[in-house]
């Protein structure tokens with residue numbers, strides 16, 4: 086299938102063995118895993134791009150799962166997903182940095198909670214946490230505000246590029262023969278009468294032998310279309326600040342708060358793109374589409390930032406954004422299989438889905454296989470895709486004399502703040518899943534995400550995108 090068929094016109098396929106609804110990080114990982122078998126697979130996504138929902142706006146931490154609730158499905162899958170994704174990142178070039186984290190106790194109560202957190206980490210299968218005194222906390226994070234009483238180290242917490250991750254999964258699903266159907270919203274579900282399900286979409290109908298619901302914030306709605314009322318998604322908004330690259334030397338590891346019942350709390354973290362982020366907030370909302378930021382969110386983050394690391398607030402804020410966690414009334418992932426309906430829902434993947442996506446995919450194969458889906462591994466598979474590096478810790482094209490000597494387009498900057506070159510933009514536009522808009526191009530190259538936020542290069546980047554589209 087070509088890039089046009091992905092997004093426009095009638096669907097290029099009438100029936101597949103498995104349809105995966107939702108092209109976020111979870112659905113893309115599941116489609117990739119299924120497409121490694123002798124099955125026809127479709128990844129069905131309402132938006133014009135993969136990874137354009139919650140998967141594009143998170144804190145981008147590859148969690149060890151040290152603080153999960155022991156015994157939950159989430160705990161098991163985060164732990165396993167962390168291993169799988171770290172390995173996959175190595176194979177595909179997804180930028181990842183094992184910065185480690187330090188969880189900081191600011192009160193006597195928090196200090197007293199550290200041994201319990203260390204024991205919990207062990208119960209979650211993670212044994213490398215260590216309790217440290219205040220002196221060591223300040224040695225590790227000198228810019229921290231005064232008043233820290235002690236901490237807990239988590240040496241394997243890592244930062245990762247969430248955009249490249251989803252794109253790599255979807256690109257590999259495509260290269261393994263899956264249909265990637267974008268701009269294709271599932272609007273209705275009917276029984277096909279022969280065991281198949283008929284999905285009514287904005288681009289026509291698609292029959293599927295099996296359906297996996299990975300629709301994120303819409304997973305309860307799709308579950309309802311299958312006749313279930315098992316959980317309700319309440320979007321939990323998380324707002325974040327991104328600080329300029331000047332702040333990066335101040336933060337060389339993730340600084341975590343002691344978690345509460347409301348979630349993981351506000352952290353300070355380096356980003357894979359060389360910035361620093363502060364956030365996220367946690368606020369339940371009604372609107373599943375509202376990813377706007379708010380004045381009260383900003384005030385809250387400023388207050389938190391001032392308490393945590395006052396020097397950080399002297400640095401410029403380059404951007405702010407918000408993401409919506411698919412929180413439910415339950416404390417664990419909502420994974421339910423209906424063998425009779427040949428239907429599986431992967432819902433309530435709240436704060437850890439980037440980390441657990443590959444493990445959720447593995448779990449999906451197990452559940453569907455047990456329920457009767459025949460899973461014969463393909464005898465040969467294409468090599469995993471080699472993703473363009475947009476991480477700051479690894480050589481970027483503008484730094485590589487060998488690449489520039491071969492192709493001067495990698496030596497010609499278009500976005501000066503982020504040093505994105507003509508060659509990278511050209512490659513993104515010609516890639517198997519090209520961007521649909523400037524935001525998609527930004528997620529593939531970093532163009533426009535620097536301190537000028539596109540003020541200088543925006544028109545040029547847009548021009549190149551339009552020229553790419555018309556080819």
Ligand SMILES: Cc1cc2nc3c(=O)[nH]c(=O)nc-3n(C[C@H](O)[C@H](O)[C@H](O)COP(=O)(O)OP(=O)(O)OC[C@H]3O[C@@H](n4cnc5c(N)ncnc54)[C@H](O)[C@@H]3O)c2cc1C
Nearest residue numbers: 107109111131138140143144146271301303323408438440
């Ligand atoms: C503020 C914040 C911080 C986070 N930090 C981290 C972190 O540090 N580490 C971590 O591991 N996780 C983190 N997460 C969680 C992680 O981002 C999510 O768990 C993950 O992105 C969920 O992926 P998904 O594929 O389930 O959902 P999504 O990315 O939302 O994908 C679901 C897709 O389904 C599509 N869809 C919905 N309805 C339909 C329909 N009817 N038809 C077709 N398509 C449909 C949507 O358009 C969407 O693209 C964070 C989340 C937030 C909000």
